[in-house]
Structures are given as C-alpha cells and as structure tokens.
Amino acid sequence: MRVDLFDFELPTDRIALRPARPRDAARLLFVPGQGDFADKGVLDLPSLLEPGDVLVFNDTRVIPAQLEGYRGAARIGATLHKRIDLRRWQAFVRNGKRLKAGDLIEFAAAVSAVAEERHADGSWTLAFAGDEPVEVLLDRAGQVPLPPYIAGKRAIDEQDKSDYQTMFAAKDGAVAAPTAALHFTPRLMEALAAREIGHETLTLHVGAGTFLPVKADDTNDHQMHAEWGVISAETAERLNASRARGNRIVAVGTTSLRLLESAADADRVIHPFEGDTAIFITPGYRFKGIDGLVTNFHLPKSTLFMLVSALMGLDRMQAAYAHAIANEYRFYSYGDSSLLLPS
The missing domain is CATH 3.40.1780.10 (QueA-like)
Structure with a gap:
C-alpha cells in the first residue's frame, strides 16, 4: 500500500x-x-x-540508553536499541559518518566503547570496555531516550525518569x-x-x-x-x-x-x-x-x-x-x- x-x-x-x-x-x-x-x-x-x-x-x-561522547574531536551521540550479547549493543549513532571500524568513542563518566561494525541501516555495533555490566555503565552515563517529538521541544529532566x-x-x-x-x-x-x-x-x-x-x-x-x-x-x-x-x-x-x-x-x-x-x-x-x-x-x-x-x-x-x-x-x-x- x-x-x-x-x-x-x-x-x-x-x-x-x-x-x-x-x-x-x-x-x-x-x-x-x-x-x-x-x-x-x-x-x-x-x-x-x-x-x-x-x-x-x-x-x-x-534503560538510560542515550549516550553523548566524542571520537577524538568529533561529537558522537548513540542510542542503544538492541542487545547483542553481554558487552555489545547495536546502536543508532548521530554523526556516525565520522566513525570507522575500530574507533574508540569516549562517553561521560569514564564509559567508552569501540565502534566495531557498521550495518546496512546505518547503525553500529558498539562493544563496551571494562568488566562492569553495561546496565551499570548506562546508569552512570546515559539518559532516558525520550522520543524526538518531545526531546526536540524541551529538556529531559528528573521527572521523566x-x-x-x-x-x-x-x-x-x-x-x-x-x-x-x-x-x-x-x-x-x-x-x-x-x-x-x-x-x-x-x-x-x-x-x-x-x-x-x-x-x-x-x-x-x-x-x-x-x-x-x-x-x-x-x-x-x-x-x-x-x-x-x-x-x-x-x-x-x-x-x-x-x-x-x-x-x-x-x-x-x-x-x-x-x-x-x-x-x-x-x-x-x-x-x-x-x-x-x-x-x-x-x-x-x-x-x-x-x-x-x-x-x-x-x-x-x-x-x-x-x-x-x-x-x-x-x-x-x-x-x-x-x-x-x-x-
């Protein structure tokens, strides 16, 4: 149709x-x-x-699946959308054209991930560094990913949690x-x-x-x-x-x-x-x-x-x-x- x-x-x-x-x-x-x-x-x-x-x-x-960080001087935004395994998630990436396989993205609160693979839809597989569960890392560095028709009109705040x-x-x-x-x-x-x-x-x-x-x-x-x-x-x-x-x-x-x-x-x-x-x-x-x-x-x-x-x-x-x-x-x-x- x-x-x-x-x-x-x-x-x-x-x-x-x-x-x-x-x-x-x-x-x-x-x-x-x-x-x-x-x-x-x-x-x-x-x-x-x-x-x-x-x-x-x-x-x-x-989960607080929205992350902001940098690959070098380039600002990168990532919204995790599907778990692959214990340390890897598939993510939609803002400014993803600035990434290549193997790049390290440094997010807030000492959280980092390697961009492993770009998929046909433009998303990336991100492999998170360290031994802490990814959920712990997200609690420390992530935000609740409100829909763009809300987040584009006002700031996300504590009440949204x-x-x-x-x-x-x-x-x-x-x-x-x-x-x-x-x-x-x-x-x-x-x-x-x-x-x-x-x-x-x-x-x-x-x-x-x-x-x-x-x-x-x-x-x-x-x-x-x-x-x-x-x-x-x-x-x-x-x-x-x-x-x-x-x-x-x-x-x-x-x-x-x-x-x-x-x-x-x-x-x-x-x-x-x-x-x-x-x-x-x-x-x-x-x-x-x-x-x-x-x-x-x-x-x-x-x-x-x-x-x-x-x-x-x-x-x-x-x-x-x-x-x-x-x-x-x-x-x-x-x-x-x-x-x-x-x-």
Missing part, C-alpha cells in the same frame, strides 16, 4: 509534552467496530470491557516505553479486578527503531527492526484457556500486540515465545492473537498507525483521528488513550 494513505495533519499543539496527572486522568476515545465514537476517560475502561476479558501488559523497563516508566516495568532492556500502559495506576487496576477483568504480562524490549519514520513510498519496501521478546508457557496457557471460555484478549499497547501476534498460529492459539520479532502489520493482516487494543495516538505515516488501521480499517481510523484532533485529544507518548474493539 502507498505510505501516503496513512498521512494526516496534526496541529503541533496536540503533542503532549508531559503526561496527565494523575496518570489515569487521561482521556480515552472508545472506537468500536461500528457506531459512534465515545469520549471517555481512562478510568472508564472497566465499564467498556466485559468480565472475563484479559488485558496483556508489557513489563519491559526503559519516573514519568517514562510504567507501573509494570520490571525487566531492563527497552529504549522506549510501552506508552499505552503509562495510564495505568493501582487505582485503575483495582477497579478492573473488581469488574473481574484479568491481566497478564509479557516482555518485549522496545527498540529505538520505533521512533524511525517510514522512508519508503510503499509499505512493501519498508523493513522493520527486530526486537526481542518472551511469552512464558504459563502465560500462553492462561491466555488460551481464557479465550477457550469465550473471553477476549485485549493488548495494552502495540508492543504487546505485536508479540502476541508473533506467537499466535492460524488457529488463534498462542504459543510460548522467546526470540526476535520484526512483524510488520498493515491492512489486510488477519489478527490471531488479540481481540482488542488499548493504545495511544500515533504519528502520521508510522508503522503503528498502519497497525491500528489494519485492526479497525483505514477509513475508520482516519475518522477516529479526525475526531480526536477536533476534540483536542493529546497525542503521542505522553498523550491520551484509545480503546479499539473491532466487531
């Missing part, structure tokens, strides 16, 4: 630079498969779901937050439990590729970056049992959705999963792992807007986004939420 079919105009003042406070005070647009849209709040979510439904959250934790983590964050490895879950609070989880709505967790370490624009003119020419994820056998078994009882599986965020779809077979059975996924979902895709989605509002011409258009239909999502813009919903990572339930 043509990428420009997924374009829309978004006023810049609709981009949220801070989250709602409290988190569950954000607005929520209910988008059913048919019928009118409904302007709600995140705290209305329990009433929009049915007893027995299961929400699936991503329990990845954002907590704002950009979900209440489920437990397993280090993400470069970007699974932002749909930023709206969830203990108060909301208690209300969901009281309505007998269950929840499960999986892990998908979101990479910096999630921020990259689609540069191709046709979706067939776009290549997704791989991300590592895991669904345990116990989680898969419980999800399959829930679906067998006639209940719905509702992914919280496109990251959870993409991993569930990677693990599901043609018979809609979810299998245990551990490894990389580079699944790219566009209109025409047949969903196997999920029955609904809680998600924020995404960028024009992004792979995530393509995904929600695959779930609900392109015309339906263009109309939903037009409604959200006209009614002053807040967009992107720190913005408002939506509940998408196809017929």
Whole structure:
C-alpha cells in the first residue's frame, strides 16, 4: 500500500509534552467496530470491557540508553536499541559518518566503547570496555531516550525518569516505553479486578527503531527492526484457556500486540515465545492473537498507525483521528488513550 494513505495533519499543539496527572486522568476515545465514537476517560475502561476479558501488559523497563561522547574531536551521540550479547549493543549513532571500524568513542563518566561494525541501516555495533555490566555503565552515563517529538521541544529532566516508566516495568532492556500502559495506576487496576477483568504480562524490549519514520513510498519496501521478546508457557496457557471460555484478549499497547501476534498460529492459539520479532502489520493482516487494543495516538505515516488501521480499517481510523484532533485529544507518548474493539 502507498505510505501516503496513512498521512494526516496534526496541529503541533496536540503533542503532549508531559503526561496527565494523575496518570489515569487521561482521556480515552472508545472506537468500536461500528457506531459512534465515545469520549471517555481512562478510568472508564472497566465499564467498556466485559468480565472475563484479559488485558496483556508489557513489563519491559526503559534503560538510560542515550549516550553523548566524542571520537577524538568529533561529537558522537548513540542510542542503544538492541542487545547483542553481554558487552555489545547495536546502536543508532548521530554523526556516525565520522566513525570507522575500530574507533574508540569516549562517553561521560569514564564509559567508552569501540565502534566495531557498521550495518546496512546505518547503525553500529558498539562493544563496551571494562568488566562492569553495561546496565551499570548506562546508569552512570546515559539518559532516558525520550522520543524526538518531545526531546526536540524541551529538556529531559528528573521527572521523566519516573514519568517514562510504567507501573509494570520490571525487566531492563527497552529504549522506549510501552506508552499505552503509562495510564495505568493501582487505582485503575483495582477497579478492573473488581469488574473481574484479568491481566497478564509479557516482555518485549522496545527498540529505538520505533521512533524511525517510514522512508519508503510503499509499505512493501519498508523493513522493520527486530526486537526481542518472551511469552512464558504459563502465560500462553492462561491466555488460551481464557479465550477457550469465550473471553477476549485485549493488548495494552502495540508492543504487546505485536508479540502476541508473533506467537499466535492460524488457529488463534498462542504459543510460548522467546526470540526476535520484526512483524510488520498493515491492512489486510488477519489478527490471531488479540481481540482488542488499548493504545495511544500515533504519528502520521508510522508503522503503528498502519497497525491500528489494519485492526479497525483505514477509513475508520482516519475518522477516529479526525475526531480526536477536533476534540483536542493529546497525542503521542505522553498523550491520551484509545480503546479499539473491532466487531
């Protein structure tokens, strides 16, 4: 499909630079498969779901994966996006044309890495010096890598360290937050439990590729970056049992959705999963792992807007986004939420 079919105009003042406070005070647009849209709040979510439904959250934790340093006199910025092994990460590098294989990059706080190999997409393999775990080095020298549409408008600060983590964050490895879950609070989880709505967790370490624009003119020419994820056998078994009882599986965020779809077979059975996924979902895709989605509002011409258009239909999502813009919903990572339930 043509990428420009997924374009829309978004006023810049609709981009949220801070989250709602409290988190569950954000607005929520209910988008059913048919019928009118409904302007709600995140705290209305329990009433929009049915007893027995299961929400699936991503329990990845954002690491301070953005580093600033020098190769000689040349300033270098690196955003780690995928672990290769204990000491090596693949990274998108700003000013990477100044690097050649074997160059030493010196970051802050006595952290350094060798640029080992340049990849076809322009990223580099960085091998970190020393014996300390790379996570320790990042805690010392790195910053939380906020999306460019936020970081380009204001400075990253201490508040972002907590704002950009979900209440489920437990397993280090993400470069970007699974932002749909930023709206969830203990108060909301208690209300969901009281309505007998269950929840499960999986892990998908979101990479910096999630921020990259689609540069191709046709979706067939776009290549997704791989991300590592895991669904345990116990989680898969419980999800399959829930679906067998006639209940719905509702992914919280496109990251959870993409991993569930990677693990599901043609018979809609979810299998245990551990490894990389580079699944790219566009209109025409047949969903196997999920029955609904809680998600924020995404960028024009992004792979995530393509995904929600695959779930609900392109015309339906263009109309939903037009409604959200006209009614002053807040967009992107720190913005408002939506509940998408196809017929």
